[in-house]
Amino acid sequence: MDPDYSADWTHLQQAAKDHLWLHFTRHSSYDAGDVPVIVKGEGAYIWDAQGKRYLDGLAGLFVSQVGHGRTELAEAAAAQARQLAFMPLWSYAHPKAIELAERVAGHAPGSLNRVFFTSGGGEAVETAWKLAKNYFKLTGRPLKHKVISRAIAYHGTTQGALSITGLPTLKQQFEPLVPSTFRVPNTNSYRAAEITAGYIDVTDAASNEAFGRWAADQIAVAIENEGPDTVAAVFLEPVQNAGGCFPPPPGYWQRVREICDAYDVLLVSDEVICAFGRLGHMFGAERYDYEPDIITCAKGLTSGYSPLGAMIASDRLMEPFLADGNMFAHGYTFGGHPVSTAVALANLDIFERERLLENVRDNEGAFLTTLEKLKDLPIVGDVRGAGYFYGIELVKDRATKETFSEEECERILFGYVSKALYDEGLYCRADDRGDPVIQLSPPLICDQTHFDEMEQILRVVLEKASTML
CATH class of the missing domain: 3.90.1150.10 (Aspartate Aminotransferase, domain 1)
Structure with missing residues (x-):
């Protein structure tokens, strides 16, 4: 039976206005209306x-x-909570985290076999930047710490992820943020002539490919401007969300991969939105045929039935942390939560079955x-x-x-x-x-x-x- 809120509607509305702080919301818009x-x-x-x-x-x-109302996901959560409601991944493991890590790694491209669980996407992005800096310090290149991302791109609200974000109006009220992040043009083909100041006029497939090459090459220009020995990573979405869904032109990702390899810069594929089927593949990297060094993901991993995110890293990035005495001194209380990982496994079952x-x-x-x-x-x-x-x-x-x-x-x-x-x-x-x-x-x-x-x-x-x- 559906719940009936009509009898208590006035109190519910007043309580919402008096106590609930909504996210990214102009509360004044509800002064004369209901939430x-x-x-x-x-x-x-x-x-x-x-x-x-x-x-x-x-x-x-x-x-x-x-979709909504999947009782089997609710039942998976309840069953896990009855058996083991909570256990952190701080020096200990639990079966569902192990099973999910193996399963996610099996879907990830190439050598991306190491899964670090978080509570959500912003934490995954934060984790990726910290790993990039830590990795280069452990491998003798301590100056490599800067990050390059795209204009208008959104990567999260935490201090590090917001610093990587390319939306000035979202950042100004929280500055100063983490330094050493730099922006390059995005792949908005509809406005390519404006972005390139008329250098590229996208009127056919060939010119769109040329625009993609130009946009990718701006990453190399940014790396050169900052000094290759100081740049740690490039953060890009397979299809950029903010600005309105910018797909990559043909060849864009392959050129980006070449540039990152040439300058020894880590390529981070931020797939918080694009992973787990949004683009018709488990990962956007698969759709566009490139292998990043790190994937960040969240959202669709559980279809929202429980909070969970992940950073997936290549085997080579794990290697320095396998040496005696080394540790990635980073983690989250609820990262890899038993209930969330159980839900994610059941969610992936639905993906396959349907x-x-x-x-x-x-x-x-x-x-x-x-x-x-x-x-x-x-x-x-x-x-x-x-x-x-x-x-x-x-x-x-x-x-x-x-x-x-x-x-x-x-x-x-x-x-x-x-x-x-x-x-x-x-x-x-x-x-x-x-x-x-x-x-x-x-x-x-x-x-x-x-x-x-x-x-x-x-x-x-x-x-x-x-x-x-």
């Missing part, structure tokens, strides 16, 4: 406390790969084609992405690609589009980190009926938004 309260999920849908249903077009937050990776690969073309129907609206400039991970960039003028002003973002994107999509029954993300976009990242169980529902709701809202420009 949305989600109480149930089933399959690709969620319900609020009033019983209204919404299509979960963001998989929670790029998390709910297998062939979710194949489902994404079989349907991604139909998903993209359905979203591209929206290009007949003058406000839609670009639709891009891969797998079940797409961004729709909104523009003021499609011919010139002119973007929204700050006032238009406030009035149209946040003042209307974001709220209207939710009111129409679609939970997704409207964002202006970079240019204004709508992001869609539904559960991996979705099919054409869900794609059509998304397109129909988007069309209603964006047709209205077009008249507001």
Whole structure:
């Protein structure tokens, strides 16, 4: 029986406003209205406390790969909690962490066989940077500590991960942050002419490949500018999230790998979003055919049924820590939690049994084609992405690609589009980190009926938004 919150609704709302500090939220937006309260999920849908249903077009937050309401995942958590509710991985192990580490390593590319569990994605990124610095100190190159990442890219909220993040407006209020991080251009092919100051005009496949080569080469330029003996790592997402889903141009990752090898710099594939099926493969590195030195991941590892993340490192990065007396002096109380690792194993069972990776690969073309129907609206400039991970960039003028002003973002994107999509029954993300976009990242169980529902709701809202420009 579904819970009934109607009798206590007034108290619930007041308690939320008085005590609950929401994440990344303008609390003033609820001064004259209710805080949305989600109480149930089933399959690709969620319900609020009033019983209204919404299509979960963001998989929670790029998390709910297998969908909501999977009782077997709840049962796996309960069974593990009854047997062993907690044990840290500080000098001790427990069976579920061992089993999951072996299973994750089996899916990871090449020699990435060492799995360090965390509580989530930001901790995984933090762990990767600390490992990179520690590794080079132990191998006689103590000056190698700097990190290169891409403009507009998001890598997390902890002090280190936020320092690597390429979004100035998210960082300014928390500065000073960790020094020694540097930005290079991203792979936004839609705005390649602007990014390269006209050097590349992406009009065909050949020029897109040239843009990818140029963007990758800027990593080499940054390494040279800082001094190769000071750069430890490059942090990149397979498909960049912030800014609205930037896929890599052909050959981009292969060139990045060449550059990292040439300068002895570690390549970190930040797959907190892209791993575990989001791009139709267990890891984005597999889709784009490259082998990083480290993978960071979280979210889809448990489909959100329990918190868990991981850093997966190559065997060579583990070698110095196997020497007598050496230790990676780093860890988290809840990293590799018994309940979370049990849930992750059951989650991966669902992946295999229901062939979710194949489902994404079989349907991604139909998903993209359905979203591209929206290009007949003058406000839609670009639709891009891969797998079940797409961004729709909104523009003021499609011919010139002119973007929204700050006032238009406030009035149209946040003042209307974001709220209207939710009111129409679609939970997704409207964002202006970079240019204004709508992001869609539904559960991996979705099919054409869900794609059509998304397109129909988007069309209603964006047709209205077009008249507001």
